[in-house]
Amino acid sequence: MSTATSASTATAEHTARQGYDRDVRVAVLGVGMMGQDHARRLARLTKGAELVAVSDVDVARTDAVAAEFGVRAIHDPSLAITDGEVDALVIATPGFTHEDLVLTALRAGKPVLCEKPLTTSPESSRRVVEAEAALGRRLVQVGFMRRFDAGYLQLRELIASGEYGKPLFLHCAHRNATTPPNFSSEMLMLDSVVHEVDIVRFLTGEEITAIRVLAPRSTSSAPEGLLDPQFVVMETESGTIVDVEIFVNTTFGYEVRTELVAERGQVRIGLPEGAVSQSASGWGGRIPRDFKERFGAAYDLEFQRWVDAVRAGVNVDGPGVWDGYAAAAVCAAGVESLKTGDRVEIDLGARV
Structure with a gap:
């Protein structure tokens, strides 16, 4: 040097x-x-x-x-x-x-x-x-x-306050319009569900201890060989159950939603944030085009x-770095589960 x-x-x-x-x-x-x-x-x-x-x-x-x-x-x-x-x-x-x-x-x-x-x-x-x-x-x-999105910050504060009691379920949906070339079945977990993995840890303050990934029939919009959508079930240390629907070839836009079901109430975030219309022609709002629009402020x-x-x-x-490591470990277990269909337990080892 x-x-x-x-x-x-x-x-x-x-x-x-x-x-x-x-x-x-x-x-x-x-x-x-x-x-x-x-x-x-x-x-x-x-x-x-x-x-x-x-x-x-x-x-x-x-x-x-x-x-x-x-x-x-x-x-x-x-x-x-x-x-x-x-x-x-x-x-x-x-x-x-x-x-x-x-x-x-x-x-x-x-x-x-x-x-x-x-x-x-x-x-x-x-x-x-x-x-x-x-x-x-x-x-x-x-x-x-x-972690910097207003909705997730509000949801974390609510969980921490205990106002609605202990979290029982988190229902998550993560949808993209299309995938880039060479997008693989494993990348649904490694590139997309990785965000849910981290946000679950952020919201609950707990590690994820087990994961199972299920693949239903694929959408006709998916390239040949791509397992899309997938359904992910995760368990946290205290027993909160988390499910994630990951669907990356919906054709219509980018959508990320989370619903908390707690002992004494429920909260949903990620619903359309812009104007919602209602008229003789129907009811509706606008879906973001991509992740930059949905999470730009974050x-x-x-x-x-x-x-x-x-x-x-x-x-x-x-x-x-510990958060990055924990996410990598959970996603690696998710890829294993996708291949085997089995529930996979996760042991992060001693925290450094």
Whole structure:
């Protein structure tokens, strides 16, 4: 390691502990659809942040996005992490790259907001958990943005208050209009239900201890070989039962809903938030087009709170590496259940 690199790493470590009295200089790694959306958010909306660089292995795309925002293009994401003019990182690269990039960021002492998944397996996620624990401070936040959605925040507060008694059931629906090419049956769990996994843990404050995945007949709208829809049943530590209908080729839009059934009441969130009409021609409202429309405000709040946390020197204000590991473990068990049809128990081991 060069002297310059050592110096920049030492500075990053010191700053990560102390916080900032200026804007945080952020690089976005991965500038596909998600990364470009995050770059725009940092450049135009998030207070206290300065977008200074974008990075992607796709040279042409990196250069185009860098030109759009007037920032530097760094074609090797690992070089962006160690760059002395980058304080913090947003990782929006494909999931299989996350472990190496997050571990590099931890070695550099730089705060990270890593899009889900933290990594693509429980084993690799556990390695990240242990690496951060060895540093003795939190640096990595995982991008489970539903925790910042107003409806989920209200539902969590209600459960915690005990006003309606103990939660008995959570009924969840997660629907997309269509899937991208090469979307596999396992990805319904790994890319979609992963959000329900995390939000169940967030709402209840409990770990998920067992899961079973059932696949009914597939919709005619699904590509050949894709098991869509699927029905997921999860159990929490205290015995709350959670079901998730995941249906990713509905053809009509993006919809995420949750219903709590508790001892003394029920609550539904995720219903149409815009105008609902009623006339001689019928009753109806509008369904969001995609996840960016449904959860745009949640992403905005997530990024603002993350940047505020980095500036304050605490670096994380939301789900961390243990949450990423727990989600990876539950989803891996879900994929096993999809293949076997069996109920699979989940043991996360000792918390680090």
